Amino acid sequence: MEAGMVTPAPALVRFSGIQKTYDGEHLVVKNLDLEITKGEFITLLGPSGSGKTTTLMMLAGFEVPTHGDIYLADRPIKNVPPHKRDIGMVFQNYALFPHLTIAENIAFPLSVRNTNKAEAQERVRAALRMIKMETLAHRRPGQLSGGQQQRVALARALVFNPQLVLMDEPLGALDKRLREQMQLEIKQLHETMGITVVYVTHDQSEALTMSDRIAVFNDGIVQQIDRPDALYEHPVNSFVAHFIGENNVLAGTVETVEKEYCRVALAGGGAVTARAINVSGVGASTSLSVRPERIAIMPDGTSSDEPNRLPAKVKNTIYLGDHALAVLDVADNREFMVKLQPGTHDGLRPDSLRPGDSVFITFRPEDCLALDPV
């Protein structure tokens, strides 16, 4: 594990050799080893069916691992029923109890624990204050908007001070603007309360915004666990490179390898120098990954001695407000995206690119990653 944490804190949760199958034939989670540090905000990110929700449900106690064990504060919890795990959970559709008021919903975890009345009342009031919904205490969930319901679900999962809070795509049902606002609110709660959060989402931008660390799931395997910036800058394989952020792919074959760098002959003609991240050696096929914002467009005919210089044909440009995208035809890639930032871009202005123009693109070798073939 290359967490890169400044202070190595003790693990609160440890998954050890976890396997899970539903049908006895196909593993949904294959050999998961994962440690979650106290106070950390970790996101399980992946496409649907990648095993992230199953992992969360095993941690919550709603699914039983087929093999391996999960430790919470160094205690194996395989045989601990969900209600004794002391884990708060926020569900995708909030799961607020429709027959109880907001205050009763928030008081529920306290009352099942037989917390004394005065203290419970005080804590419910504090929780309502925290989500700024004191005035709505006696409404029923059905009378609230999606964002308000989400806040209540959050307060309900936090009010009993659980060791761990799980969130299963909690913002999936909200519109974009509200989702972004809630992301910040949840992040803020995490920071002020110092809670440990395990968050599941398939939205990579949500994961990047909120997480201390992200575990990228695919096909039942954790592909990479790292800080958001490290995942973006240093993906270990093509899946992660594709899943996190925008990415251009060029297929090629490794010609030479020299230390960290390799020379790759492109399938569509030409050759570039790339960082050898995940290549098996000379002659192996590879797929190159270049981020759209790390590419410059040069007018046709300008000479330069850059090592990575490829001819391209402009297909069209897309205006996106704060930036523009140029769609180019480069080597074997017919949808090669280049991000143009008006003002800061030292190449061509977007409005000077016309469909059919011949141009050159350049990028630095360190921005081009040679990864496993797709």
Add this chain to the structure above:
Amino acid sequence: MTNALLTGADASTEVPLKRRLRRAERRRQVKALALVLPLLVFLLFTFAGPIAGMLWRSVEDREVRQVLPQTVAALADWGGKDLPDEKAYAALASDVLAARASGTMAIAAKRLNYALNGFRTILTSTARNLRAIPEPGTAKEALGKINPAWRDRTTWTTIKDAGGPITGFYLLAALDLTRNVEGTIVEAPPDQAIYRGVFARTFVISLSVTVLCLILGFPVAYLLATLPPGRSNLLMIFVLLPFWTSLLVRTCAWIVLLQSKGVVNDSLLWLGIIDEPLRLIYNRFGVCVAMTHVLLPFMILPLYSSMKAISPAYMRAAASLGAPPIAAFLRIYLPQTLPGIGAGSLLVFILALGYYITPALVGGAADQMISYFIALYTTETANWGLASALGAVLLLATVLLALVYGKLVQGQHVTGGMKN
């Protein structure tokens, strides 16, 4: 320019807009009405009409008025303290002769006999022995001689009470009440006071059946709502299976199963659990078993539909918040099934109240419900007044129950909290 355009639009369209809206709404309403009209007409003739007829018959009282019109008229301003005067006797004699001639005496005799046992004999003996209209002034004496009952005040109050055209007699009788000779409402004599007991029995049987249905139906509905679709569909077919056979066949099947030489008793005897056949049928047990079987689907279906709407996420949420399974069930699941429990119980209870065939076939004499007596009075003795009055009391009780249920449901109405 925009402003001008807006105000212009406002001024020119505000009133027509409202009218247009009304017109559009009216068209929609007419269309909706046209769609339900056939059903409405059907219900009016087959449901509302008969019920109104029944309610009317429970208070209508025309027989005596029709057969003994002069007597009823003569008794109109009789105080009832003493025997009526000569005029009433003369009127009676004239009515009796007229009735004998037209052969309508039996109609009045039947009605009066309901109120006073033996009145039929009084009337027939009077009709037989009265040769002609007595000389003026001697009617009282003549009638008294024919039958001493005419010297009894009670005989006359009975005629006056039955004079109609509207009476509380049947409704009072349905509640085991009657009017005494002074006209005050008193308890009916013990040998006639059976209906309160029958109503109580009807309610007890219905309540037992409802509780049994709830206890048996709840787990089945829960299974139906939680099993994967394939298996729950199969189970649903089994739940609905009783609807495929007639009520009569199902009830008779219970007779086959439960009689003293029936399947259940034979099996128990063979297994050595019992030494002699148990009495499983023609008693309360048989009635409850057979009715529960017949009514179970009416409990399961509303329960199922309310449980189907409860997302499994609620129980998970309750568990994750620290509620043990039983607490989660009692505090989260059960309250959400209350509308289903209420609807199912009300449905079963009301259907059970009106049960006739099943108790008649598998019940003993002490298990007959109110419908049995209503049927008895309509088909056997043709006492439509009493049958209608019993029906009216039953209807009233049912309506009251439905109102109470409506209030209860309104009190704790549950709105869905799930957005999707």
